[in-house]
Amino acid sequence: MSRPPITNQVRRLRFEADEMTQGELGERAGVTRQTVAAIEKGRYAPSLEVAFRIAHAFGRPLEEVFTFHPDGPPEG
Amino acid sequence: MPFREKTLWVQLIALAAVAAYFAYDMHVGGGVNGSPPAGMIGAVIAFVVLMVVLMIPVAALTGPSDREAAKDERDREAERRGEAGRANILVLCVLATLLYAATHGEGLIANALFLSLLLAQAAGALMQILHYRRTA
Secondary structure, three states, X not given: OOOOOEXXXXXXXXXXXXXXXXXXXXXXXXXXXXXXXXXXXXXXXXXXXXXXHHHHHHOOOHHHHEEEOOOOOOOO | OXXXXXHHHHHXXXXXXXXXXXXXXXXHOOOOOOOHHHHHHHHHHHHHHHHHHHHHHHHHOXXXXXXXXXXXXXXXXXXXXXXXXXXXXXXXXXXXXXXXXXXXXXXXXXXXXXXXXXXXXXXXXXXXXXXXXXXX
């Protein structure tokens, strides 16, 4: 399955938030630990609501956490 | 791996084993027309027993937080994709059976299958209309 054209800073922001675990973030965003892992790896694009919940958990605006790439996902 | 995915792997293994046995039983024990109720009931019981037996170690090896995690949007999306795949296969099989019944003088079965397809299509259309109305 192709990767969604969205990258994110979730891993870095978790690290900066006192190494918040994927489980803790999942609890705040209303998703499972595995879904947080899939989002971090760029394998799954969350819904707008979950994206907002994740940004809210970090106290950051949405565009600081997620970036949309209209020409497709970046390589790597 | 989420607990729900593990459960689906177990389900796939159990279904493959039961389907293989059922197909073998049909072939060996009287062909495809042989005593449908008994074979089907046996297959359902075998499936339930296999699921229980296989799920015990899987559940034991999964942490309680994963086991009890509520369904999230990724789970629901996976479920919708599963439903779509299931519906496609079911329609294909019903069409094949309908064709067979219609050409072999099984009018009641052919008509019942055709009506089932019409009802299923209508139910699908209704669900989609409801979604459009709710989100309009």
